[in-house]
Amino acid sequence: xxxxxxxxxxxxxxxxxxxxxxxxxxxxxxxxxxxxxxxxxxxxxxxxxxxxxxxxxxxxxxxxxxxxxxxxxxxxxxxxxxxxxxxxxxxxxxxxxxxxxxxxxxxxxxxxxxxxxxxxxxxxxxxxxxxxxxxxxxxxxxxxxxxxxxxxxxxxxxxxxxxxxxxxxxxxxxxxxxxxxxxxxxxxxxxxxxxxxxxxxxxxxxxxxxxxxxxxxxxxxxxxxxxxxxxxxxxxxxxxxxxxxxxxxxxxxxxxxxxxxxxxxxxxxxxxxxxxxxxxxxxxxxxxxxxxxxxxxxxxxxxxxxxxxxxxxxxxxxxxxxxxxxxxxxxxxxxxxxxxxxxxxxxxxxxxxxxxxxxxxxxxxxxxxxxxxxxxxxxxxxxxxxxxxxxxxxxxxxxxxxxxxxxxxxxxxxxxxxxxxxxxxxxxxxxxxxxxxxxxxxxxxxxxxxxxxxxxxxxxxxxxxxxxxxxxxxxxxxxxxxxxxxxxxxxxxxxxxxxxxxxxxxxxxxxxxxxxxxxxxxxxxx
Numbered sequence: 001x002x003x004x005x006x007x008x009x010x011x012x013x014x015x016x017x018x019x020x021x022x023x024x025x026x027x028x029x030x031x032x033x034x035x036x037x038x039x040x041x042x043x044x045x046x047x048x049x050x051x052x053x054x055x056x057x058x059x060x061x062x063x064x065x066x067x068x069x070x071x072x073x074x075x076x077x078x079x080x081x082x083x084x085x086x087x088x089x090x091x092x093x094x095x096x097x098x099x100x101x102x103x104x105x106x107x108x109x110x111x112x113x114x115x116x117x118x119x120x121x122x123x124x125x126x127x128x129x130x131x132x133x134x135x136x137x138x139x140x141x142x143x144x145x146x147x148x149x150x151x152x153x154x155x156x157x158x159x160x161x162x163x164x165x166x167x168x169x170x171x172x173x174x175x176x177x178x179x180x181x182x183x184x185x186x187x188x189x190x191x192x193x194x195x196x197x198x199x200x201x202x203x204x205x206x207x208x209x210x211x212x213x214x215x216x217x218x219x220x221x222x223x224x225x226x227x228x229x230x231x232x233x234x235x236x237x238x239x240x241x242x243x244x245x246x247x248x249x250x251x252x253x254x255x256x257x258x259x260x261x262x263x264x265x266x267x268x269x270x271x272x273x274x275x276x277x278x279x280x281x282x283x284x285x286x287x288x289x290x291x292x293x294x295x296x297x298x299x300x301x302x303x304x305x306x307x308x309x310x311x312x313x314x315x316x317x318x319x320x321x322x323x324x325x326x327x328x329x330x331x332x333x334x335x336x337x338x339x340x341x342x343x344x345x346x347x348x349x350x351x352x353x354x355x356x357x358x359x360x361x362x363x364x365x366x367x368x369x370x371x372x373x374x375x376x377x378x379x380x381x382x383x384x385x386x387x388x389x390x391x392x393x394x395x396x397x398x399x400x401x402x403x404x405x406x407x408x409x410x411x412x413x414x415x416x417x418x419x420x421x422x423x424x425x426x427x428x429x430x431x432x433x434x435x436x437x438x439x440x441x442x443x444x445x446x447x448x449x450x451x452x453x454x455x456x457x458x459x460x461x462x463x464x465x466x467x468x469x470x471x472x473x474x475x476x477x478x479x480x481x482x483x484x485x486x487x488x489x490x491x492x493x494x495x496x497x498x499x500x501x502x503x504x505x506x507x508x509x510x511x512x513x514x515x516x517x518x519x520x521x522x523x524x525x526x
Contacts, residue, residue, distance in 0.1 A: 003088065004024055004087055005019075005029050006019060006088075006090065006091075007029075007033050009091075010091060010092070011058070013079070014058055014078065015078045015091075016077055017077070019073075019074045019075075020086075024087055025088060026118070027119055030118070030122075031115055031119075033090040034090075034112060035115055047094065061077045089103060093109065098142040101122060104129065106142060107136075107141065113137075113140045121133045125207075126341070128469075129202075131338065146215060149218040155282070156283065159285055159286040162285075170330040173329050176316050177357045179353065184356075186414075188428070189429055190355065190356060190419060191344075191352045193426065196474060198335065199336070199472040201233070202473070203472075203473050209225055209226070209229060210335065213273075213308070213309055219271075227271050231259070231307075232518040234263065234305055238264065238358070238359075239359045240263075240264055240359050241264065260291065264358055265298055266302050267302070267305065267358055268288060268291060268298075268304045269305045270305070272287075275308045275310070275331040284313075285304070285306065285315055289304075300318065301320075302316075303316055303317070304328075306331075308334075309335055311333055312332055312347035332346040334348060334351070335347075361416045361417060363403070363406075382411045386414075389401055389411055389415055393479075394423055395420055395422075395424070398412055398415060419477075421490075424479050426477040426479055428478045429477060429478070430476035430478045434475070434491075470491065473491060474492065477490070489523075490523070
């Protein structure tokens with residue numbers, strides 16, 4: 001049979017499948033499928049004819065009782081996207097006018113690339129996901145971003161009322177939090193960690209979900225998976241509510257399935273869409289303000305996190321002022337571009353700064369083995385106790401030290417705020433170099449020894465190729481293990497099915513949101 005492939009037309013949410021039995025590589029069948037789409041002035045008439053033809057086929061299929069495919073049947077219709085069984089799948093989506101390869105969006109159907117450039121533009125993004133090459137002209141790139149939904153004037157009036165004289169004026173995150181402009185060491189560690197977590201989520205496993213966020217027309221179109229993704233990313237940036245464990249339970253208590261969450265008593269999270277639109281941003285701020293003002297058990301100052309995953313805004317509501325005075329940041333980019341060269345975004349930094357400023361550390365309590373009254377250790381000044389605490393590099397010992405007295409806890413509390421991987425404390429970001437790349441086995445790729453970037457799909461399979469942008473989902477941190485300074489590396493976990501990393505993996509395991517677990521697997525090794 002050779003290399004099998006599918007040509008799939010998507011129309012009215014249904015899939016019209018034709019199976020091709022041989023030479024289905026992009027350089028053969030892929031070019032044939034592409035070439036059947038006319039260019040220029042011929043396209044509109046072709047689109048009308050195709051939709052009319054598919055409407056007739058759909059009507060007949062429904063009249064026949066919506067039958068499934070028979071064995072060896074080459075053409076059939078399905079209400080669900082067919083499984084990725086053949087080697088190559090080319091989908092022409094007439095609903096969104098997007099040309100897919102391997103169910104990944106690539107090009108515009110109404111402005112497809114020419115035949116001579118087609119293979120050149122099939123590549124990978126910087127997170128290793130199949131996609132158009134970074135040099136693909138903008139006019140050929142797929143686009144399914146939806147226009148912002150209309151906003152009721154009452155929400156704009158509510159926003160203007162709570163902003164008062166500061167209406168439409170955003171402030172930098174450090175002014176909002178009354179913090180210094182530059183990051184502290186603690187903030188730098190948590191920022192780099194969140195960048196790594198976000199990068200790991202963008203590598204392969206959740207890439208399509210993130211890319212499809214732009215298809216949502218309004219907030220009520222967000223799926224449970226979308227809401228869970230937004231809440232999970234926020235939780236990873238709030239040190240008081242996140243944790244890193246080897247084998248977390250994903251069956252903990254779920255929270256509100258509406259995409260809202262009281263993450264802390266003074267932090268309220270609201271997941272929505274279109275924060276790049278001024279009126280939609282203002283409407284979201286008004287909704288957060290209303291929810292905060294209705295809460296009866298919250299403190300005078302409450303922060304809101306308005307999250308679209310693509311963007312984020314931080315809000316400060318002062319309930320002690322009549323009506324609840326509001327300040328807020330601009331809508332900051334949160335998710336990096338899939339073609340980013342740096343993992344840093346202003347939204348990631350802002351979220352971490354909020355998390356650090358509101359972080360609380362409960363004092364550990366252990367029953368002492370014998371009365372400690374009169375112990376000279378308890379009478380030492382706080383600064384000396386703090387120096388002693390720095391030598392307790394095992395988190396379990398540090399917790400026991402904190403339980404000795406209020407003074408000991410106050411001295412050691414700053415150390416308890418650093419990220420913890422099991423019992424290893426991440427003290428600072430290491431300046432040691434990450435490897436330039438790692439080799440990963442992926443079907444359908446070919447490595448060119450003369451270039452370290454991703455290359456055009458070839459007819460060869462099971463090649464080991466280089467991921468040149470590993471730093472987008474990897475980081476080095478300084479720690480101490482057994483009194484020895486050590487560098488711990490966190491990086492995206494390549495599963496064993498790809499000939500992946502045999503070293504022990506850590507798993508980011510926050511609570512489950514909307515009954516939809518979002519896990520982020522990464523290797524942690526020294």
